[in-house]
Amino acid sequence: MIPVAFDYEVAESVDHAIELLGQYGDESKLLAGGHSLIPIMRLRLAAPAVLIDLGKLENxxxxxxxxxxxxxxxxxxxxxxxxxxxxxxxxxxxxxxxxxxxxxxxxxxxxxxxxxxxxxxxxxxxxxxxxxxxxxxxxxxxxxxxxxxxxxxxxxxxxxxxxxxxxxxxxxxKLNGNTGWSYKKFSRRSQDWAMVGVAAVVERSNGSIGSARIALTAMGATPLRATSVEQALSGAPRDAVAEAAQSADEGTSPASDSAASAEFRRHLARVWTKRAVEEALSR
Amino acid sequence: MRRIKLSVNGVTYEHEVEPRLLLVHYLREGLNLTGTMVGCNTSNCGACTVLLNGQSVKSCTLFAVQADGHEITTVQGLQSNGEWHPMQTAFHENHGLQCGYCTPGMILASVSYLKENPNPNEEEIREALEGNYCRCTGYENIVKAVQQAAGQTS
Structure with a gap:
């Protein structure tokens, strides 16, 4: 649980950090708060030869x-x-x-x-x-x-x-007064990574939905937009949410791992998309 | 090796350290401040919690070199002039100590939290301590202790 030895540089400015990155190349890694990087260094999943610490860049x-x-x-x-x-x-x-x-x-x-x-x-x-x-x-x-x-x-x-x-x-x-939001995260224990997360930003328009932007956590290699739900909700009445959310997992490629199977993640994406959009509409 | 200068419990120290030395190991093995515990080693359990410039941090997820120029407070630096910090007294009076292993981290996380929210309700206290695990008993007395300390400091 001790990281591989590395050299340590402190960046005094952004320009200095860029210069140091140029000097050390892909052997180096930037250190910000360290709460993703240090745990994986401790597990020796990452072993950069040089850490460039941005911690002094209060600006x-x-x-x-x-x-x-x-x-x-x-x-x-x-x-x-x-x-x-x-x-x-x-x-x-x-x-x-x-x-x-x-x-x-x-x-x-x-x-x-x-x-x-x-x-x-x-x-x-x-x-x-x-x-x-x-x-x-x-x-x-x-x-x-x-x-x-x-x-x-x-x-x-x-x-x-x-x-x-x-x-x-x-x-x-900046979100205007007609725009509501929600982030829903489903995990077994409070500190766990999301099995699935849903971010919804929904604009209301004359009692119905104007537009919805929905992004999914842990449903693929990157954050994914639930585009078919967004299309179904564009200009739709509020009671269209439940049915629209049924396509939340369309075009996603969730992994199966120890936290959840791909099929369960698809199910969660549908359920939590509905709940996130409903909460966004009420907020 | 890298030279660091930092304040720990009000005392200024200067040492040559290896960059990969974790703050928790510097405190325990370098300064012999063994009040700070090593628990899970994975940033989850909070046994190693200390204050960095007054804010709770997990000293197993910080290199000692990152603390250069900063102020660290461990549980051993909370008392002043032989008087316990109100949070220490509250843990004592409510038997929030239990087996004692998580206690330094619980106390420091709670001290840090009350600065952000001086009048928390029970639910807020439980949420604020989500990163500090008790593995021997439970959280009832810990939460009561924080409630008592909050009442006194507000």
């Missing part, structure tokens, strides 16, 4: 008003988000989900940039940012680029992040 720890969206610094801790008033007011699903991750001690360390960079399809925040159609700001040697969440998560633990790039910011839309 990446913020929530700012971006007009129609919120800008969240990559080193913002989950616990910061769980208690942030601007997040609660404009994009409550992010604060709610941050407060759901791990436990308070984990939330004190874990960061939004870290959990997105890790890109685990069983993680909750990737689905939430996907359902919000948020974007991820990435900085590299050639400057900054903004990547849509849909393009960021590419495969199991694989993101669009280049070898010499650092996530610096996450952008999420």
């Amino acid at each position: 990446l720890r913020y929530v700012r008003d971006g007009g129609d969206h919120l800008k969240i610094g990559a080193m913002t801790r989950h616990r910061d988000l769980a208690f942030n008033e601007m997040v609660a007011q404009h994009c409550g699903i992010v604060g709610y989900t941050a407060g759901l991750l791990g436990d308070p001690s984990v939330q004190h360390r874990g960061t939004i940039g870290g959990t997105l960079s890790h890109g685990d399809a069983s993680g909750d925040m990737p689905s939430v940012i996907t359902a919000l159609e948020g974007s991820i700001v990435v900085q590299g040697p050639n400057g900054e680029r903004v990547v849509k969440a849909a393009d960021f998560f590419q495969d199991y633990l694989v993101t669009d992040l280049g070898e010499q790039e650092v996530v610096t910011e996450v952008r999420v839309p």
